[in-house]
Amino acid sequence: MKILKIGAIWCPECAIMKPRWAEIERDMPDLKTEYIDLDQQPEIKHNRNIDHVPTFIFIGSDDQEIDRLKGLVEKDDLINKIKEHQGK
Amino acid sequence: MNLYKKLFLSLALGIYLFVTFLILPAKAQARPEVYFFFSPTCHVCAEEKIFLDQLAGEFPDLIINRFDLTRPVNFGLLREYYQRYEVPADKQGSTPATFIDLGSENGRYFIGYGPSLDSVIKEYILTAGQTDNDGSKPFIPVERKFSLPFIGEVDISGFSPLMLSVAVGVLDGFNACAMVALGFLLAVLVSSGMRRKVFIVGGVFILVSGAVYYLFISAWLNLFLFLGYLQIITTVISIIIILFALFLLKDYISGVVCKICDVPAGKEGFFTRAQRKLFIYMSRLTTIKMSLPLMLLGVALVAIGINTVELFCSFGFPLAYTKILTSYDLSPWSHYFYILVYVIFYMIDDFIIFMIAVATLRITKVSDKYLKAVSLISGIVLLILGILMLFRPDLLVI
Numbered sequence: 001m002k003i004l005k006i007g008a009i010w011c012p013e014c015a016i017m018k019p020r021w022a023e024i025e026r027d028m029p030d031l032k033t034e035y036i037d038l039d040q041q042p043e044i045k046h047n048r049n050i051d052h053v054p055t056f057i058f059i060g061s062d063d064q065e066i067d068r069l070k071g072l073v074e075k076d077d078l079i080n081k082i083k084e085h086q087g088k
Numbered sequence: 089m090n091l092y093k094k095l096f097l098s099l100a101l102g103i104y105l106f107v108t109f110l111i112l113p114a115k116a117q118a119r120p121e122v123y124f125f126f127s128p129t130c131h132v133c134a135e136e137k138i139f140l141d142q143l144a145g146e147f148p149d150l151i152i153n154r155f156d157l158t159r160p161v162n163f164g165l166l167r168e169y170y171q172r173y174e175v176p177a178d179k180q181g182s183t184p185a186t187f188i189d190l191g192s193e194n195g196r197y198f199i200g201y202g203p204s205l206d207s208v209i210k211e212y213i214l215t216a217g218q219t220d221n222d223g224s225k226p227f228i229p230v231e232r233k234f235s236l237p238f239i240g241e242v243d244i245s246g247f248s249p250l251m252l253s254v255a256v257g258v259l260d261g262f263n264a265c266a267m268v269a270l271g272f273l274l275a276v277l278v279s280s281g282m283r284r285k286v287f288i289v290g291g292v293f294i295l296v297s298g299a300v301y302y303l304f305i306s307a308w309l310n311l312f313l314f315l316g317y318l319q320i321i322t323t324v325i326s327i328i329i330i331l332f333a334l335f336l337l338k339d340y341i342s343g344v345v346c347k348i349c350d351v352p353a354g355k356e357g358f359f360t361r362a363q364r365k366l367f368i369y370m371s372r373l374t375t376i377k378m379s380l381p382l383m384l385l386g387v388a389l390v391a392i393g394i395n396t397v398e399l400f401c402s403f404g405f406p407l408a409y410t411k412i413l414t415s416y417d418l419s420p421w422s423h424y425f426y427i428l429v430y431v432i433f434y435m436i437d438d439f440i441i442f443m444i445a446v447a448t449l450r451i452t453k454v455s456d457k458y459l460k461a462v463s464l465i466s467g468i469v470l471l472i473l474g475i476l477m478l479f480r481p482d483l484l485v486i
Contacts, residue, residue, distance in 0.1 A: 009371055010364035012272030013346050016451055019278055038351065045351060053349050071345055071456040 001066070001088050002032040004057040006050055008039055013072050014054040020075045024082070031082065060088045120213055121151040123187040125166050128158060129313050129414050131322050133184040136201040139209075147213060157183060173197040182416070188212060202480075249416050252409070253426045257433030259469055260405035264459040265398045268346055270294070270438050271454055272367060273387075274445040276374050287446045289374060292384050294435060294442055296391035301406075302431045304399055308410040309423055322477065325411050329474035332404035336467035345459045347401070359397055366393045405466070406430075408473045 005021060007014030025031060036044055038053055048057060048065075058067040058081070066085050069078070124140055126133035137154075144152050155162040169187050170180050172195075179199045186198040188209065196212060198205060273293050277286045315321050344350070348363045356364075373386040399406075413426060444452050 010367040011346075011349050012268040012275075012367060013349050015275040015371070016268075016271040016454065019275055019451060022279075051351050053351060071349065072454060072459065074455040074457070077455075 001061065001085050002034065002059045003082070004048070004059060005033055005035045005054060006038060006044060006048065006057070007035065007054040008037060011053045016072060017054050020073075020078065023075065024078060028082070058082075058085050058088075060085075120147075120149065120191070121153060121189045123153050123155065123169060123189065125155045125157055125162065125169070125183065125185040125187075127183045128156060130183050131319065131415060132201050134319065135203075136184045136186065136205075139201075139206055143210065143213075146210075150213065169197070175199070249413060249418060249422070249426050250429065252412060253429040254433050256405055256409045257430040258436065259466060260402065260409070260430075261434040261437045262462045263402045263405075263466065264345055264463060265401040266297070266434075266438060267441070267454060267459065269367075269394050269398060270297075270441060271451055273370060273374065274442065275451055276371050278445055278449050278451060280375070281449065283446060283449060285374075286449065288380065289383065289387055290442050290445065292387050293391045294438055296388045297395050297438070298431050298435050300392055300395040301399075301434060302427060305406045305410055305427050305430065306424065308406060309414065309427065312410055312414040313423075322411065325407060326474050326478035329404055329408050329470055329477065332407075333467045333470035333474055336404070336463050336470065340460055340464045340467060343460070345456045345463070359400060363394070363397050366390055366397065370394070404470045408470060408477065411477060412473075 005017075007017070021033065025033060038044065038050065044050060048055075052070045054071070056069045056073070056078075057065055060066045066088055067081065069081060122140065122143075124136070126137065140152050140154075144150055155165060157163060157166065166185060169175075169185070173187055175185075175197055182199050184199075184201050186201070186209070187195060188197070189195045190213075198209065270290075270293065274286065274290055277289055280286075312321070339345075348360050348367075370387065370390045373383060373390065378386075409430060410427075413423060418426070441452055441454070444450070
């Protein structure tokens with residue numbers, strides 16, 4: 001499983017989520033994440049149907065979307081979601 | 089003391105005693121009189137004025153004396169009436185204050201005004217005070233209870249300007265706009281890992297935000313002090329507040345928390361673009377290398393910009409607060425004192441988040457779940473305030 005973190009420099013919620021993700025990534029070194037800036041890759045808006053930033057998309061090994069979260073999410077809720085989809 | 093002084097003092101004392109014990113009671117016995125103390129900025133007073141005008145038409149014998157409390161001389165007179173009518177200290181200081189003198193030590197006072205008082209005052213004058221068997225000077229409190237669905241009867245008597253400032257300030261402080269802006273700055277600063285930088289830059293941002301808010305509310309206040317007595321202003325403001333509350337509730341229902349975080353299909357509006365640009369400036373300012381004074385200046389300017397734009401996102405509570413505050417009869421300085429209390433309590437949650445960020449170099453668990461709950465509570469409270477301001481403004485002021 002891989003997580004796409006879609007954000008933008010002007011987005012306050014993205015900035016608040018950044019340190020939360022940094023902590024999770026430090027605690028789970030095997031977790032695969034990728035940050036995509038909406039302004040640098042605007043095509044993602046249509047490709048992944050993005051209507052809000054930040055959006056966190058959980059992608060399975062078959063490259064299909066399993067789940068997504070939007071906005072300010074508590075660290076514990078993120079971890080629970082990651083555990084739920086781990087190994088997919 | 090020379091003879092002339094003695095003569096002058098005796099004469100003055102004589103005139104005083106003559107007027108006090110002979111002329112005034114005689115006058116009072118002749119015709120019933122109403123002593124009406126009002127503030128020109130208080131809309132409840134304006135309502136009572138209309139009632140008194142009608143009363144004067146119905147009772148041609150009735151003498152109505154009106155005293156504008158913005159004139160210091162009338163304040164002294166009001167104090168005399170408080171003493172004469174034995175008004176308890178906790179009921180003093182509110183407008184309108186009405187004293188009815190039927191002569192022969194027969195009188196009654198009314199603090200505040202509401203439509204329910206019309207018939208009470210009329211009956212009291214009609215029966216020449218006979219409705220009070222003991223002839224005492226009872227206090228009739230204006231009904232300050234109202235029913236809310238699910239909650240029941242709410243009694244808001246004794247809702248002082250201080251309580252109003254604290255309660256509405258705290259509620260306003262939990263708005264998502266302010267929280268998200270501070271969270272953004274702190275998140276960028278925390279990532280630097282420098283506690284001193286978080287403290288100084290974050291502190292400047294909070295101080296400037298508070299100052300901008302203070303100026304904004306003071307401007308509203310002056311506008312309402314100037315125009316607030318016009319009923320149309322109260323009606324328009326109440327409707328704006330109700331609409332604002334409905335928008336907050338709509339946002340809650342449709343799950344919108346951070347409007348600028350939405351990626352709309354069409355073009356963004358001016359405010360959204362301005363906000364985004366300001367956030368980009370703030371992010372750059374705090375991450376590139378520059379001298380601290382220059383950075384602080386930049387952050388202060390960006391804080392002014394962000395807060396000015398965000399005032400449009402959170403004007404509901406300050407609008408309601410300033411309008412209600414002008415309904416109290418307060419001196420100009422106490423208005424500014426209460427606004428300061430409001431802003432301090434408005435900033436209190438930001439200050440807590442800031443102190444936690446300084447101490448732990450982490451951002452607290454602010455989540456959309458929490459911000460959504462805030463917008464629901466804010467929407468409901470604002471809706472109640474707006475409806476009360478429109479239909480029962482007397483309930484909001486002592």
